[in-house]
Amino acid sequence: MAYPDDRNYTKDHEWIRLSGDIAEVGITDFAQQQLGDVVYIELPDAGTKVTAGQSFGNIESVKAVSELFAPVTGEVVEVNDHVKARPEVVNTAPHDTWMIKIKVSNHGEVGALLDSTQYQGLLG
């Protein structure tokens, strides 16, 4: 699967796509492959403050639970209820499935993350 170049990536295998002040956050195709069948996603409520590099939720597959890490600092403005109800969409369309939208405090944090080429370099 391609890693779109309209967004940035983290070493923890999240992606973030910024539009104005609002960033969509999801996990990468590599991450969903590692997790296997996703069965449950625990996300914060809108209004929650998140900090770059800190856990904002959990994603569980049949075999394991993993933390979700905020790529940037900001405030959660929207939560994707659809993905909470149907977590398997993360497996089928990881790059089309945002989990939360963050109102970004510092745009510079986004630019400092990996681009598509760098991220794919990390995957080797």
Place this chain on the structure above:
Amino acid sequence: MVPFAGWDMPVEYTGITAEHMAVRTRAGVFDVSHMGEIEIAGKDALKAVQRIACSDPSTLEVGQAQLAGLLTPDGTFLDDMLVYRMGPSHFMLVVNASNAAKDYAWIVEQVKAVSDAAVVDSSSRYALIAVQGPASIDVVQPLTGVPLADIKYYWFAHGEVAGARATISRTGYTGEDGFEIFVPPNVAERVWDAILQSGRSVDIVPAGLGARDTLRLEASMRLYGNDMDESTTALEAGLGWMIGWTNEQFIGRDALKKQKEAGVSRKLVGFEMIDRGIARHGYQVVRDGRPVGVVTSGTQTPYLKKAIGMAYVPTDVSRTGSEIEIDIRGRALKARVVPMPFYKRA
């Protein structure tokens, strides 16, 4: 692939859910060659096996198998195993890979003390391929002249499978009908390929450790190292049915008898989450914020599509319907004690 007791084992081929569903609805094939085999033969073989197996192997006919615990004098588990009666004075024990060396040393020591019997670790002589699922018989029958319908559950027969010398056992670790096929390692790949080929008509899939774990959990089969170990007794683990009280020789009997009379203070129960969340191995069962028990196995299972698990809980909340709380990453979430097995085939 993951390292597992010295073996490289696949966790999944196509995905745990797909493999799990294939076994529940059609058929799946597992390479479980890692399992250990220990054979005991000789004049006093039965006496030896009566001493180390907590079941009553004297009730076994030749061609029959039973589940048993290999217990310490305290009645706790060194391992669990399948006891096969290969001949009047010849038994084969199928044990967990991670315990095979420990089991063998223990058995040799125990048998030496009582009897005229030889103990052989024959693990390297057998590959083990498990075909599991309602269509198992349709997959295996074209490959063998042995009439499989005549093999009853927990019985076995010798014959050929795909031209290889085989022992075909109607057993498994999935809660489905199926066959576990012992073959010489040098022809295992051929047998595996023949099974996949024969299984095309039912869309058979190869299945890995991941599905093996979720399938056995739905069927409430205990996993050594998770659900019982050297710190838990057969009675605490809810495996009283495994104990052959008519066998007066087995190690651990006195301790279990005392515990049975006194009653257990904790018990392994099955639970289903009430609150949204998935309890996993090692999570604590809490009461008023304090730990009172521990989850031994748990996940969201593919067929039942529920978050289920097993946990040791104090006896006063072990009855069906009791509510318990499980600490899931800092939050005490409600679960309900339910009867096991969670899943039983029709």
